[in-house]
Amino acid sequence: MSQQFQGRSSHGQLERKFEPAVENPKPTQQLRNIHVTGVTRDASKTIHYPKQPKMWKQPNSVFCLGIQPKEKEDSVINKIMRLFTREVDPCKCLPYQNNTCIKAKEWLGNYDADKLKTKYSNLLESKCEPKIIKQINLDVERTHPLKNYPQKLQDLQQVLIAYSKYNKIVGYMQGMNFVAAGLIYHSDNYVGFELLRKLIDLLQMNDLYSPMSPGLSKHIQLIDYLILTKMPDLYQHFCINGVKVDMFCASWLFSLFGMMIPIQKQVKLYDCIFKYGWTYIYQLIIGFLLYHQEILMSEDMTGIICILSQQNYRIDDNEFEVDWDELLDASLNVKISKTFIQEMHMKFDTKIQTFKL
DSSP, X not given: OOEEEEOOOTTOBOEEEEOOSSSSOOOOOOOOOOOOSOOOOOTTOOOOOOSSOXXXXXXXXXXOOOOOOOOSOOOHHHHHHXXXXXXXXXXXXXXXXXXXXXXXXXXXXXXXXXXXXXXXXXXXXXXXXXXXXXXXXXXXXXXXXXXXXXXXHHHHHHHHXXXXXXXXXXXXXXXXXXXXXXXXXXXXXXXXXXXXXXXXXXXXXXXXXXXXXXXXXXXXXXXXXXXXXXXXXXXXXXXXXXXXXXXXXXXXXXXXXXXXXXXXXXXXXXXHHHHHTHHHHHHHHHHHHXXXXXXXXXXXXXXXXXXXXXXXXXXXXXXXXXXXXXXXXXXXXXXXXXXXXXXXXXXXXXXTTEEOO
């Protein structure tokens, strides 16, 4: 049966009759919609997070991501055979060297290095607004994934300044620094600039990075709907506790998870983003929530926001362990129609912050 859905996001409303993506989902009750402007972490509250959530021990679960337990020991023959049959390994970048790895070249496709260098140099020589440079300098210092690579931080600053000159409509927006950092880690600065330009164009992120972020509502409402259809129990738990998607998801979108995923693990992330676009980003968000579903169901609003806060997933923070290699692969198993996502994006009206259906 069709189900009437109305988005709960404070960024706008989404109204349409959709076919649920799960079989016989539990009907959501009429729950009190509590508007919360902000959440502060209670220092007295300690969250004991299991290093390996129990969900992974339930391969028959309806929402299982398809991750199977690893074998205890592999035969010597199999190890030797893989040396001759395996595909090309992901790059093993040395970020203190100025080079462009095989993965960055794959993402960029055919390109003329001389033309890119000339284009990049011309942008750096042009003038930039002092307030933009000031904000970029502040955010570069906060880009923790590159904190151990001073040369890459300098490259990041130059790439962001060059892009702000290239795209004068957007200029610079916080979160862009984490996206650029993940690309610069694998490339020279002029290639990193071109990858950033290509990625923002591919994902049509101008409406997300523009002042007031008119495109944020589009993504928040769609994610809200996906949680409702893929994880109805968690959706209801969020409603009961007054948790809205924009409370935890905005930073994920602005940084494309660059705030949370260790930079050495982001090769798979960009492989999938360049191939599948926003569809994979939505898959990853649902996969990430599935990964934490069990503990999220036992927490109140403060605990939920704390668990999903990007601050807990920094490179040097081992309190919240996530096997990103497995999660990035397993998220591909989340069934989301690429055609549906593309159609919904086309029907969104940024002026009225809703979908024209």
